[in-house]
Amino acid sequence: MxxxxxxxxxxxxxxxxxxxxxxxxxxxxxxxxxxxxxxxxxxxxxxxxxxxxxxxxxxxxxxxxxxxxxxxxxxxxxxxxxxxxxxxxxxxxxxxxxxxxxxxIVDAAAAELRRIGVRRGRIGLMGTAATLAMRLYQDRLEAEGWQVVEPEPDQMGRLVTPAIASVKANRVAEAYAPLAEVVNSLAARGATAVVLGCTEIPLGIQAGPADALQVPVVDTIxxxxxxxxxxxxx
Missing domain, CATH: 3.40.50.1860 (Rossmann fold)
Known part of the structure; x- marks a missing residue:
């Protein structure tokens, strides 16, 4: 209590x-x-x-x-x-x-990375265009020893941003496929985990099968x- x-x-x-x-x-x-x-x-x-x-x-x-x-x-x-x-x-x-x-929330995500055993190395980061542009995650995580990999600009405009909009419009199921594609793309570029740095993204990811993701994800919620x-x- x-x-x-x-x-x-x-x-x-x-x-x-x-x-x-x-x-x-x-x-x-x-x-x-x-x-x-x-x-x-x-x-x-x-x-x-x-x-x-x-x-x-x-x-x-x-x-x-x-x-x-x-x-x-x-x-x-x-x-x-x-x-x-x-x-x-x-x-x-x-x-x-x-x-x-x-x-x-970024400090909380860093603690979660450590909790799941990812203490250093290359990690993926997904978020809104603004979160990435403001470097809310990159500067804090890189200072603690992680190397941050972001989605390609084309993926942001074609996959991530529309998926976030789908969740905000209560069309959560629509968001899974594009978000999962980006997670696995970051894994293919060497990320050992992916931080879901927008609180709509975990909701979209949870709408589909977790075993289709090639690396663990950090749910910032x-x-x-x-x-x-x-x-x-x-």
Missing amino acids: TDKVLGVLGGMGPLASAHFMLRLTLLTPAERDQDHIPTVLWSDPRVPDRTAASLGTGSDPLPWLLRGINGLKAAGCGAIAIPCNTAHGWFDPMIRAVEMPILH DALARASIAWALG
């Missing part, structure tokens, strides 16, 4: 944050209701598109992100998890604006859930 209250800044997208809540619950070592983590979910899908904002073609999401953070702080939360990778492009201004920890549990119980 813990008295710590976790805040979840969600709605980016709504299905990903709902799935995060499910995984947080299922991964928590609990025997009864009272063993679970007190959690407040702020799910606001009105937050402007993070990819468009980072590429200079959309509105700034920061005021909306701060509105959610302040709401979670007012609700008594002691830390915040954000089940949206691209939103971490605004991590520094968010952390400066509040006096509470925000769990970083699960990784963030484990980091949240560690914070709450630590």
